[in-house]
Amino acid sequence: MLDSAVLKTVGGLTLNYFNVLPTLLPDLAPRFSPVMEGVFNLLLAYAALLSGFLVDGRQAADPASVNSDSPGGINFFFPFAAAGLALTNTAFLPYLVLRPLHEVDKPVITQEEIPEIELKLGESKPLLSVYGVAGLYSIWWAFFGRPEFGGLIERWASFTDLVSSDRLMFAFTVEAVLYWIFQGWLVDDDLRRRAAVSEGVVPWIAKTVPFLGLFVYMLWRPPLLSQQSEEPGRQRG
Numbered sequence: 001m002l003d004s005a006v007l008k009t010v011g012g013l014t015l016n017y018f019n020v021l022p023t024l025l026p027d028l029a030p031r032f033s034p035v036m037e038g039v040f041n042l043l044l045a046y047a048a049l050l051s052g053f054l055v056d057g058r059q060a061a062d063p064a065s066v067n068s069d070s071p072g073g074i075n076f077f078f079p080f081a082a083a084g085l086a087l088t089n090t091a092f093l094p095y096l097v098l099r100p101l102h103e104v105d106k107p108v109i110t111q112e113e114i115p116e117i118e119l120k121l122g123e124s125k126p127l128l129s130v131y132g133v134a135g136l137y138s139i140w141w142a143f144f145g146r147p148e149f150g151g152l153i154e155r156w157a158s159f160t161d162l163v164s165s166d167r168l169m170f171a172f173t174v175e176a177v178l179y180w181i182f183q184g185w186l187v188d189d190d191l192r193r194r195a196a197v198s199e200g201v202v203p204w205i206a207k208t209v210p211f212l213g214l215f216v217y218m219l220w221r222p223p224l225l226s227q228q229s230e231e232p233g234r235q236r237g
Contacts, residue, residue: 009168013040018134019141034149035158038142039172045135046179046211052218053077053186054122055109055193057095075118093175096182108195111224125219132215139211180210187217194222 012030016022018041022029057077080095111119121127143155150158162169184207191198206217
């Protein structure tokens with residue numbers, strides 16, 4: 001059970017969402033280590049950026065019945081993504097564990113199969129860019145925010161100390177590593193759905209570099225195919 005100190009920390013970090021309050025009104029913002037604030041907000045941005053894989057949960061029950069007037073199937077991912085964006089990044093982890101594995105020969109998913117709200121939330125490059133920039137700013141904040149907390153050496157010492165002694169910081173770090181591990185699998189399946197070839201520099205970066213590689217991928221990836229103009233075997237990179 002969470003004690004009052006942990007709940008107070010979580011509440012304070014939430015008030016500092018994406019470091020907006022400590023940046024604009026530092027005197028009013030709850031005061032924490034910038035390293036912890038940076039990791040917490042990076043994790044939020046990571047979970048938000050993973051919503052770009054919203055189509056991952058789209059499992060059409062009967063592909064033959066899908067048409068532009070009636071998007072079909074059930075999106076297993078949608079409730080997890082909504083909870084992750086609205087409540088906490090931990091809500092996203094169960095999906096990563098329970099997500100159905102896509103067969104290699106699974107047909108691509110076209111735009112006509114996806115409800116408009118899912119296209120707007122999961123395929124919007126401007127929206128995904130906001131998440132990516134928020135994550136990059138969180139990284140900057142961990143290194144340089146609140147200058148009174150010292151330089152890089154002091155911040156590295158603070159990070160190692162927090163990970164070893166603070167259970168929240170330890171949990172945040174473990175979650176970030178899990179996101180990184182699943183990132184490669186999600187990218188592979190996403191490329192397959194888009195009939196895109198997974199070889200090349202950008203796909204390799206997307207599958208191996210945590211967060212930043214995912215951000216680059218979201219900006220680079222081709223759009224979902226349309227039933228009117230399918231282009232199997234598209235290659236970028």
